[in-house]
Amino acid sequence: MTPAALAELVRTTAVDVLAARGLDTSVLPEAVTVERPRNPEHGDYATNVAMQVAKKAGVPPRELAGWLAEALTDNASIAEVDVAGPGFLNLRLAADAQGQIVRDVLGGADAYGQADLYRGLKVNLEFVSANPTGPMHLGGTRWAAVGDALGRVLAAQGAEVTREYYFNDAGAQIDRFVRSLLAAARGEPAPEDGYGGSYVADIAAAVLDAEPGALELPEGERHEAFRRIGVGLMFDEIKRSMHDFGTDFDVYFHEDSLHTSGAVTESVEQLKTSGHVYFADGAWWLRSTEFGDDKDRVLIKSDGAPAYIAGDVAYLRDKRHRGFDLCVYMLGADHHGYIARLKAAAAAFGDDPSVVEVLIGQLVNLVKDGKPVRMSKRAGTVVTMEDLVEAVGVDAARYSLIRSSVDSALDVDLDLISKRSNDNPVFYVQYAHARLSSLQRNAASLGIDRGPVAEADLALLTHDREGDLIRTLGEYPRVVRSAAELREPHRIARYLEDVASAYHKFYDACRVLQPGDDQATALTTARLHLCEAARQVLANGLGLLGVSAPEQM
Structure with a gap:
């Protein structure tokens, strides 16, 4: 019995108990909370529903808890119910009911943990969107890992997710990049406000390879050639490095198209009639x-030119016109102001501001030998995605960037995540999966067929370590749902570490395969099914993180 099924059982039992005594059943919440107690000696699960509704029902909490305990104990799925403290209910499941979790995992297979929470919701998930003026830095790399994982998590809850990269190909940063390319092509130092690093010289050389006479063109044509070819080459490299990192996008949206298509002008004109925009000091302002x-923020400056935010407003309007119900922006630590601006823009277009969500990510620092790593061989001033992947590999890089909340700055210890030991979280989880895969291969080599799970006697799984592992596996759907609702994929990584820990403890305490020529027993096959369920959950969770689930290590 999964936690969700147990919660529903508690609720329906509470309805019956209250109704039988002529009490108001509407005092019960739509969903009863059932949680695993911190101290396993208290039971498998606990609920405070009696304390939550007793006053509204007009009965003492412990009396209501006692009625519920008596009724729940009559259910074959419940082995024991204790009333604790002012009215807590501590529940222990019958062994066979607990084994149903294993059946649910194996029956669901790759789909175990998926649900319809966001079925029918069209989500535009914009992340990374770094300027195409240099290799991907660590901040963008963190968003590449977290954003891709969030997209997978939302999709696992039924959302239709479009991953989008906003290609900033307009503005002053592009001009600085082009001037840096031109300087490098001429063998001159980078402009004072330009971009350094060997990659600039590499791209400048590639521009000349593509158009050998580019430097001899008239100034305007020369600038446009270096812009068109150089920015294109840089963006192609960003897309390639993203793909190699396991992150791909459905849409690459060009900022420049908003200006050339007239979308910026149309959006501002529409806003002028909304009441959320006003004219003052010769400029048009958004009431953010x-x-x-x-x-408040300037939309159209006094000289008639659109401010940068005008493009953001037009971009939001474009997303809504494309039919997205929710627009999620994943932005860097210096973009807090965008939350209010984008919600104001949504309201000005007549939308509920909740159609906009802005997630702010904090900085990433690399540490090696206890000291910060600050320089990149290629970029000159920043550590890049390629530097990190070269040092530790894609799996370790992604996992280490995902497993912490983006609300806090992150120090990535290169020494730790390079280790092939249980001190390294990604190795710890992947090793558990590989160990479980090896166990099934060993069983097959011994001629042991665990058979259909429906025929297995899972009531034999009564050891404390078996129960702890089973109940941990049962938490997976709730963890995925919570990760989706809170937009926090790091919860899945931390949960997988709990699964790995529960499995290793189980394996140390419970022999799965019999020694020597001993025959397999019903307990052997029951434990093999439990192990396969643990492997399945680890594989599913790692898949949501975009991290491989190796069968051998």
Whole structure:
């Protein structure tokens, strides 16, 4: 019995108990909370539903808890119910009911943990969107890992997710990049406000290879040639490095298209009639203070030119016109102001501001030998995605960037995540999967067929370590749902470490395969099914993180 099934059993039992005594059943919540207690000696699960509703029902909490305990004990799935403290219910499942979790995992297979929470919801998930002026830095790399994982998690809950990269091919940063390319092509130092690093010289040389006479062109044509070819080459490299990192996008949206198509002008004109935009000091302003901004923001400057935010407003309008119900932006630590601005823009277009969500990620630092790693061989001033992958590999890089909340700055210890030991979280989880895969191969080599799980006697799984592993596996659907609701894929990584820990403890305490020529027993096959369920959950969770589940290590 999964936690969700147990919660529903508790609720339906509570309805019956209250109704039988003529009490109001509407006081019960739509969903009863059932959790695993911190101290396993208290039981398999606990609920505070009696304390939650007793006052509304007009009965003492412990009395209501006692009624519930008596009724629940009559259910064959429940082995024992104790009333604790002011009215907590501590429950122990019958062994066979607990074994149903194993059946659920194996029956669901790759789909175990998936649900319909967001079925029918069209989500635009924009992440990374780094300027195409250099190799991908660590901040963008963190978003590449977390954003891709979040997309997988939302899709696992039924959402239709479009992963989008906003290609910043307009603005001053592109001009600085082009001037840096031109300087490198001429053998001159980079402009004071330009970009350094050997990659600039490499791209400048590639531009000349593609168009050998580019430097002899008239100034305007020369600048455009270096812009068109150089920016294209840089962006192709970003896309390639992203793909190699396991992150691909469905849409690459060009900022420049918003200006050339007239979308910026159309959006601002529409906003002028909304009441959320006003004219002052010769400029048009967005009332973003109404949504928590520290000041209103200029949309159209006094010289008639659109401010940068005008492009963001037009971009949001474009997303909504494409039919997205939810627009999620994953932005860097210096973009807090965008939360209020984008919500104000949504309101100005007549939308509920909740159609916009902005997730802010904090900085990433690399540490080696206890000291910060600051320089890149190629970029000159920053550590890049390629530097990290070259040092530790894709799996370790992705996992280490995902497993912590993006709300906090992250120090990635290169020494730790390079280790092939249980101190390294990604190795710890992947090794558990490989060990479980090896166990099934060993069983097959011994001629042991565990058979259909429906025929297995899972009630034999009564050891404490077996129960702890089973109940941990039962938490997976709830963890995936929580990760989706809170937009926190790191919860899955931490949960997988709990699964690996529960499995290793089980394996140390419970022999799975018999020694020598001893015959396999019903307990052997039951434990093999449990092990396969653990392997399946680890594989599913790693898949949501975009990390491989190796069968051998």
